[in-house]
Amino acid sequence: MKSRPKSRKKIRLGQFPSINVIVTMTFALMMLGAFGLLLVHAQKLETVIKNQLEIQLFLKKNLPQNQIDQVRQVLGSKPFILKQNGESQITFISKEKAAEKFIEDTGEDFTEFLGDNPLRDTYSVRIKAEYLEKDNLKRIRKELEEIPGIFEVSYTEDLISNVEVNIQKAGIVLSGVFLIMLISSIMLINNSIKLALFSQRFLIRSMQLVGARSMFIQGPYISRGSLQGIASGVIASAILGALLHTAYDRIEDLRLLHDPKAVGVVFGSLVVIGLIVGFFSSFRSVRKYLKLSLDELY
Numbered sequence: 361m362k363s364r365p366k367s368r369k370k371i372r373l374g375q376f377p378s379i380n381v382i383v384t385m386t387f388a389l390m391m392l393g394a395f396g397l398l399l400v401h402a403q404k405l406e407t408v409i410k411n412q413l414e415i416q417l418f419l420k421k422n423l424p425q426n427q428i429d430q431v432r433q434v435l436g437s438k439p440f441i442l443k444q445n446g447e448s449q450i451t452f453i454s455k456e457k458a459a460e461k462f463i464e465d466t467g468e469d470f471t472e473f474l475g476d477n478p479l480r481d482t483y484s485v486r487i488k489a490e491y492l493e494k495d496n497l498k499r500i501r502k503e504l505e506e507i508p509g510i511f512e513v514s515y516t517e518d519l520i521s522n523v524e525v526n527i528q529k530a531g532i533v534l535s536g537v538f539l540i541m542l543i544s545s546i547m548l549i550n551n552s553i554k555l556a557l558f559s560q561r562f563l564i565r566s567m568q569l570v571g572a573r574s575m576f577i578q579g580p581y582i583s584r585g586s587l588q589g590i591a592s593g594v595i596a597s598a599i600l601g602a603l604l605h606t607a608y609d610r611i612e613d614l615r616l617l618h619d620p621k622a623v624g625v626v627f628g629s630l631v632v633i634g635l636i637v638g639f640f641s642s643f644r645s646v647r648k649y650l651k652l653s654l655d656e657l658y
Contacts, residue, residue: 390596427508601623
């Protein structure tokens with residue numbers, strides 16, 4: 361007679377509390393980390409938008425070339441002028457080029473009936489994002505107007521104010537949602553660890569009955585909870601890092617918002633949050649079961 365094949369027991373995830381906890385913690389930390397990355401990229405986008413705003417400096421008429429170059433040197437020495445790749449973001453626009461641009465945009469040649477080009481040579485400069493506030497701009501405008509050779513300083517004050525207000529509103533909303541996500545993630549991790557330790561409540565009581573001290577009982581559970589938190593933080597960071605790298609490859613413009621230091625802080629924070637929540641959740645859960653009576657354990 362043929363022997364019957366041995367039946368294989370199906371292994372379910374719930375039979376391994378540690379794996380279940382790590383999966384749950386990883387998922388919670390991934391949600392938190394994803395929103396953290398969104399905040400980082402939103403903050404970088406704010407800086408990029410602000411760095412695109414320009415101030416127009418109209419020069420006095422009939423300035424010699426050496427004085428025009430001198431104005432540029434003075435502008436380059438100002439601390440509020442944006443520098444990228446070591447170069448000050450200063451663009452010179454001659455009145456001839458300005459006239460050509462105007463004619464190209466409007467299709468009308470104003471020099472024909474005016475008989476002259478009334479436009480002025482102009483420097484267009486970009487200001488660092490941290491200086492783009494109403495009070496700072498007023499001070500900068502006054503300082504620029506005192507430079508010899510500059511006739512007038514012009515910028516769209518309403519546009520800059522609106523950009524600043526809208527960015528502040530978006531920042532408040534995103535910060536509020538991030539706080540909700542943080543609390544939700546902590547609660548999810550805490551409940552997951554509580555459920556995992558629930559199955560260990562009688563083992564905890566047994567160790568207590570044979571005379572084991574509280575710290576001796578709590579030690580292994582706290583260590584395991586802390587390691588689970590660290591492992592979950594590392595796994596969540598690795599997955600998010602891979603997804604972020606893929607997004608950068610698929611969307612080239614997204615690389616402009618890449619901030620390695622800030623992204624590193626987010627990933628490091630996930631590991632720290634996992635460690636802290638894993639430690640305290642395990643500590644509180646084991647301590648709770650140590651205080652319960654046998655009837656309450658049931």
